Amino acid sequence: MSSKPTAVRHDWIRSSHFHDLQETDVLNEIGRRIKKTQETAHPLVLLDLDSTLYEVEPRTHQILLEWIDSPQSTSFPIARDKVAKITRDHLGYSLKDTFSRLGLDLSFQEFSAAWENAKAFWQERFFNSDYLKHDIAYEGAAEFVNDIYKLGCEIVYLTGRDEPGMGRGTRQNLLRDGFPWEKPKTHLLLKPTFEMDDLLHKKSAENYIRKHGTLVASFENEPLNLVSLSEIFPEAMHIFVDTICSDRPAPVAQGLYRIKGYIRP
Numbered sequence: 655m656s657s658k659p660t661a662v663r664h665d666w667i668r669s670s671h672f673h674d675l676q677e678t679d680v681l682n683e684i685g686r687r688i689k690k691t692q693e694t695a696h697p698l699v700l701l702d703l704d705s706t707l708y709e710v711e712p713r714t715h716q717i718l719l720e721w722i723d724s725p726q727s728t729s730f731p732i733a734r735d736k737v738a739k740i741t742r743d744h745l746g747y748s749l750k751d752t753f754s755r756l757g758l759d760l761s762f763q764e765f766s767a768a769w770e771n772a773k774a775f776w777q778e779r780f781f782n783s784d785y786l787k788h789d790i791a792y793e794g795a796a797e798f799v800n801d802i803y804k805l806g807c808e809i810v811y812l813t814g815r816d817e818p819g820m821g822r823g824t825r826q827n828l829l830r831d832g833f834p835w836e837k838p839k840t841h842l843l844l845k846p847t848f849e850m851d852d853l854l855h856k857k858s859a860e861n862y863i864r865k866h867g868t869l870v871a872s873f874e875n876e877p878l879n880l881v882s883l884s885e886i887f888p889e890a891m892h893i894f895v896d897t898i899c900s901d902r903p904a905p906v907a908q909g910l911y912r913i914k915g916y917i918r919p
């Protein structure tokens with residue numbers, strides 16, 4: 655990892671340099687580079703899943719609805735009433751973000767205890783195949799991945815989801831949502847265990863990636879993962895999918911791309 659200054663979320667976006675291109679231009683450029691790479695090598699594109707191809711807020715929404723109906727939440731009537739009025743706009747990256755958007759100040763013991771309780775409830779469910787059915791593919795995401803797949807590149811889904819807890823639901827969703835899957839040149843790299851660090855998992859995919867092709871582009875919503883991949887593969891395009899991300903600091907970076915979605919007019 656570089657020794658560059660680090661920043662978090664909006665500060666990271668503000669401090670980093672992104673090419674001044676619209677979504678359509680970024681996505682078209684990837685197609686152009688895939689074709690160009692094919693002249694001498696075998697192109698490959700890396701795609702994260704959560705908050706990159708898939709909107710995961712509906713998964714959290716469902717879990718919170720179950721929490722307010724559960725015996726666990728009865729000790730926290732004020733928080734429960736607030737959570738009962740939740741809308742999609744309240745849902746952030748973490749439950750802490752979501753509670754904050756609901757106006758539940760965690761410096762108050764009652765609300766921090768409610769948050770701890772809801773978080774434990776959420777953690778038991780969020781990383782579970784049974785709840786992945788609530789995820790929604792971002793508009794245009796499957797069409798885009800199919801388009802580049804048809805150009806002949808390898809598609810590698812590189813995700814922090816773990817095989818034991820989330821493998822089954824992940825595969826079901828890829829098929830359900832029409833992403834290239836169960837076809838030649840499609841790969842899914844899940845963590846072997848829940849406990850493994852996401853960043854370590856992503857960095858350790860380097861040899862697998864090099865063995866299967868030449869990386870043309872990577873897509874990530876998590877700044878630290880994206881910057882780390884850009885340092886390993888400086889010749890590729892690295893696309894920050896600006897949806898929601900954690901508050902983990904990331905080195906300020908240069909020469910990245912940024913999109914908010916996959917809709918192309």
Ligand SMILES: [Mg+2]
Nearest residue numbers: 702704705875
């Ligand atoms: Mg992600």
